[in-house]
Structures are given as C-alpha cells and as structure tokens.
Amino acid sequence: MDGRVFIIGLGLIGGSLALCIKKQHEDATIVGFDVNAEQARLARMLTVIDEVADSIESGASDSDLILIATPVKETERILQILGSLPLKENVIITDAGSTKKEIVKKASSLKEKGITFIGGHPMAGSHKSGITAAKAILFENAFYLLTPEDHISEEQIQDLQCWLSGTRAKFIMMSPMEHDYLTGVISHFPHMIAASLVHQAEKTSTTQKLVSRLAAGGFRDVTRIASSSPEMWRDIMLHNKEVMLSLLTDWQEEMNKVAGMLTSENSEEIYDYFSQAKQFRDELPQKQRGAIPAFYDLFVDVPDYPGVISEITGILAREEISITNIRILETREEIYGVLVISFQTEEDRECAATCIQSNTNYETSIGL
Numbered sequence: 001m002d003g004r005v006f007i008i009g010l011g012l013i014g015g016s017l018a019l020c021i022k023k024q025h026e027d028a029t030i031v032g033f034d035v036n037a038e039q040a041r042l043a044r045m046l047t048v049i050d051e052v053a054d055s056i057e058s059g060a061s062d063s064d065l066i067l068i069a070t071p072v073k074e075t076e077r078i079l080q081i082l083g084s085l086p087l088k089e090n091v092i093i094t095d096a097g098s099t100k101k102e103i104v105k106k107a108s109s110l111k112e113k114g115i116t117f118i119g120g121h122p123m124a125g126s127h128k129s130g131i132t133a134a135k136a137i138l139f140e141n142a143f144y145l146l147t148p149e150d151h152i153s154e155e156q157i158q159d160l161q162c163w164l165s166g167t168r169a170k171f172i173m174m175s176p177m178e179h180d181y182l183t184g185v186i187s188h189f190p191h192m193i194a195a196s197l198v199h200q201a202e203k204t205s206t207t208q209k210l211v212s213r214l215a216a217g218g219f220r221d222v223t224r225i226a227s228s229s230p231e232m233w234r235d236i237m238l239h240n241k242e243v244m245l246s247l248l249t250d251w252q253e254e255m256n257k258v259a260g261m262l263t264s265e266n267s268e269e270i271y272d273y274f275s276q277a278k279q280f281r282d283e284l285p286q287k288q289r290g291a292i293p294a295f296y297d298l299f300v301d302v303p304d305y306p307g308v309i310s311e312i313t314g315i316l317a318r319e320e321i322s323i324t325n326i327r328i329l330e331t332r333e334e335i336y337g338v339l340v341i342s343f344q345t346e347e348d349r350e351c352a353a354t355c356i357q358s359n360t361n362y363e364t365s366i367g368l
C-alpha cells in the first residue's frame with residue numbers, strides 16, 4: 001500500500017510498528033510526532049520514520065492511517081484532539097494501547113463524525129522504552145488484538161490488517177471488555193505482582209544488605225517486567241482499575257489458601273500447588289510471543305579471567321551472529337560467572353549455543 005502513515009508516540013511500540021509498516025509498504029511515507037523532540041529526532045536519524053511532523057495537527061491532516069502509540073491516558077487526549085481536526089475522508093485511526101475499554105469509549109466522538117477508529121493492541125513488547133529499543137521483529141508470531149465496534153466494516157478491518165501485515169502477528173478480534181479482562185489476567189496483574197515483589201525485597205534490603213547481591217536467577221526472571229516504564233503502567237492500572245481490584249481480591253484469597261497450607265504443613269496440598277502450576281506453565285506455547293518475553297537469552301558458564309567476554313563475542317562475530325545485549329551475573333562468585341547473551345531470534349540463540357559448545361568447553365543453557 002502507499003499513502004501517508006502518521007505515528008504519534010515514537011517509542012518502543014510506535015517505532016517498531018513504523019519499521020514493520022515500512023518493511024511491508026516501501027512506497028508509504030511514515031510521518032512521526034513525539035512530544036519529546038529528541039525521540040522524534042532520533043527516529044528520523046535512525047530512519048525509522050521518513051519525516052517529523054511539528055504537531056499532531058500538521059501530521060494528521062493528509063494521513064491515510066493514524067496510529068497512536070503513547071501511554072493510554074495520553075491516547076485519550078490525542079483522540080479528543082483528532083476529533084476536532086479536519087481529516088481525510090477514508091482515514092483509519094488505530095492505537096497500540098494496552099487497554100481498550102476507556103479508549104474505545106473516548107473514540108466514540110470520532111464515530112459521530114464518521115471517522116473510522118479501530119482499537120488495537122500488539123501483544124508483545126519489552127521492559128525497555130524509547131525509539132532505540134524499537135525493532136521490526138518485535139511482533140513476529142505475537143497476537144495482535146483488535147477491538148472493532150459493530151459499525152466497522154470488514155473491508156476497513158482488512159485495510160488495517162494489510163497496513164499492519166509487516167508485523168507478522170496473528171490478529172484476533174474481541175470486545176474491549178473481553179480484552180481488558182484477559183490482558184488484566186495475563187499482563188497487567190503480573191506487572192503489579194512483579195512490582196510488589198521488588199518492593200518486598202527492597203524493604204528487606206534496608207536491614208539485610210545481602211538481599212540485593214543475592215537477588216539473581218528466579219528473582220530476576222520473575223521481576224524483569226518491574227523495570228518497565230512507570231508512566232505506561234500507571235496509566236494502564238488507572239484504565240483497568242475494576243479488573244485489577246477484582247484480581248487483587250482473588251489473589252488475596254489465593255494467598256490465604258497458601259498460608260493455610262503452610263500453617264497446617266499440608267505437604268500433599270503444597271506439592272499439588274507447585275505441580276499444577278508447573279503443568280500449566282510448561283504447557284504454554286513456547287514459540288509464541290505475548291506472555292513470553294520477546295527476546296532470547298543464552299546463559300554461558302564462564303571462568304573468571306580477563307578476555308573471556310571478547311573470546312565469546314569473537315566466536316559469535318566470526319559466525320555473524322548478532323547480539324542484542326550481554327551482561328554478567330555474579331551469582332556464583334569466586335567460582336564461575338554466568339554470561340547472559342541476548343539474541344533477537346531463537347535461531348540465533350541455537351546457532352550461538354552450538355558455536356560456543358564446539359569452540360570452548362563452557363556450558364550453555366537457556367535458563368539458570
């Protein structure tokens with residue numbers, strides 16, 4: 001497709017969607033706007049967008065597709081602005097926000113003016129923010145949830161899916177209510193719990209200095225998402241307040257049940273609690289994105305000597321395997337360190353593991 005695509009909010013998601021759209025529709029012109037001028041400048045410099053608009057008004061006026069990728073409370077404000085502007089007759093407006101009920105409600109003013117709005121939510125992401133974290137591969141195989149209202153035609157939905165086909169995501173339609181409940185359970189609530197676990201550890205760390213140094217492995221796995229943007233999560237919590245409060249009540253009941261099992265030392269129930277959770281977790285689809293993090297880590301046990309990192313990166317560079325991140329976990333001090341290397345694809349991770357195993361005697365694994 002050709003035409004003008006206007007992306008408002010040039011962060012992780014806006015930037016990644018811009019890359020996907022450009023990859024699939026080379027003749028389209030991608031125009032971007034961000035309240036943070038530095039993000040917009042970077043987006044242009046990194047050729048994620050073709051042009052920077054200096055306001056929402058100027059970017060929106062002659063666009064065929066307008067995509068809002070800002071924190072959800074800002075999205076509400078932007079929808080209101082868009083509703084007051086002269087737009088192209090057949091423009092499609094969509095968003096990428098993590099909540100849908102409040103956004104679709106706000107967009108009803110567009111419906112009254114005959115403007116098409118289709119709520120959207122690509123179910124993949126990361127704890128990283130900003131344009132520099134954007135990548136075209138982010139949504140591959142992920143679910144992309146759409147919440148079209150009844151008056152939206154099949155053709156308009158097809159047009160939007162065509163614009164977004166470069167995401168290589170799988171589209172699913174649902175109502176805004178259903179969306180907010182499901183994402184509440186599998187995304188919003190886990191983020192709240194992750195933040196609460198970090199708070200608990202932080203409190204303990206004021207009296208137990210070793211807590212921060214020992215917080216590795218499982219703690220890091222389960223709290224990675226607590227490093228996400230606080231602005232984004234504040235807005236999501238406020239939008240999905242009812243679902244969050246109801247899940248919190250369920251969770252408190254669940255924790256009371258756990259306390260009961262422990263108090264009565266009911267070993268069979270405790271075993272079943274972990275066993276049933278393991279079974280459900282193990283059966284989750286492995287290759288799909290979504291609730292599973294959108295990057296691939298390889299753990300390498302390395303001896304603590306100078307030059308070991310360049311040795312490993314040298315091996316991977318010779319095989320032309322790209323690394324997106326590299327860090328050392330010091331969980332097993334004075335014996336071995338654990339080098340954690342992140343890759344963009346599972347294939348890169350598999351190739352890297354094979355290379356490291358055939359060139360060194362360091363052990364590799366995909367989990368600690």
Ligand SMILES: NC(=O)c1ccc[n+]([C@@H]2O[C@H](COP(=O)([O-])OP(=O)(O)OC[C@H]3O[C@@H](n4cnc5c(N)ncnc54)[C@H](O)[C@@H]3O)[C@@H](O)[C@H]2O)c1
Pocket residue numbers: 008009010011012013014033034035036039069070071072074078096097098099121122123124125126127128129130131229232236
């Ligand atoms: N991060 C994820 O994992 C993820 C995944 C799917 C959907 N989402 C949703 O996508 C949206 C964007 O999230 P992100 O991770 O890209 O955040 P981000 O912080 O990386 O980017 C958001 C960008 O929006 C800009 N912005 C804020 N207010 C603006 C305004 N009024 N006008 C123009 N630009 C404005 C910010 O300056 C920032 O550059 C959010 O609604 C979020 O809920 C996030």
Ligand SMILES: O=C(O)C(=O)C[C@]1(C(=O)O)C=C[C@@H](O)C=C1
Pocket residue numbers: 097098122123124125126127128186187188225228290291292293294
């Ligand atoms: O991988 C992560 O860091 C994410 O938190 C991504 C995640 C999720 O909870 O799965 C976060 C919010 C989005 O709305 C969709 C995806």
